[in-house]
Amino acid sequence: MNVQKLKSEDGTPTEAALRRKLEQLGYAVNRYFYPEGTYFGPHSHSVDKIDAVVSGTFRITMGGESVVLGPGEYVFVPKGIEHEAEVVGDGAVLSLDGVRNSVTRQR
Numbered sequence: 001m002n003v004q005k006l007k008s009e010d011g012t013p014t015e016a017a018l019r020r021k022l023e024q025l026g027y028a029v030n031r032y033f034y035p036e037g038t039y040f041g042p043h044s045h046s047v048d049k050i051d052a053v054v055s056g057t058f059r060i061t062m063g064g065e066s067v068v069l070g071p072g073e074y075v076f077v078p079k080g081i082e083h084e085a086e087v088v089g090d091g092a093v094l095s096l097d098g099v100r101n102s103v104t105r106q107r
Helices: 015-024
Strands: 003-005 028-034 039-043 048-055 057-062 065-069 073-077 083-088 093-100
Touching: 015 028, 015 048, 015 093, 048 057, 048 065, 057 073, 057 093, 065 073
Parallel strands: none
Antiparallel strands: 003 073, 028 093, 039 083, 048 073, 048 093, 057 065, 057 083
């Protein structure tokens, strides 16, 4: 799994800078707040996605590999690939969920 981190030229890892980066990559972005202990069991999506972390720590498991994302980090989740995710550590996660759909692909 290839974890990406917001680069310094993209700005400090604020919510606005991370949102701007995902939108530049062609993703529609939604904001989610996940309380401590939140767990998403194995599932997949019909569209390509990006899971990004604004604050907190979020474990993503995909293809037998697990990574823990921290603030300013994101990972690509290809459509149809089974994965799971959970909030780890103390506290909640503020996440940006990027979705690539047919509208954003045509740009």
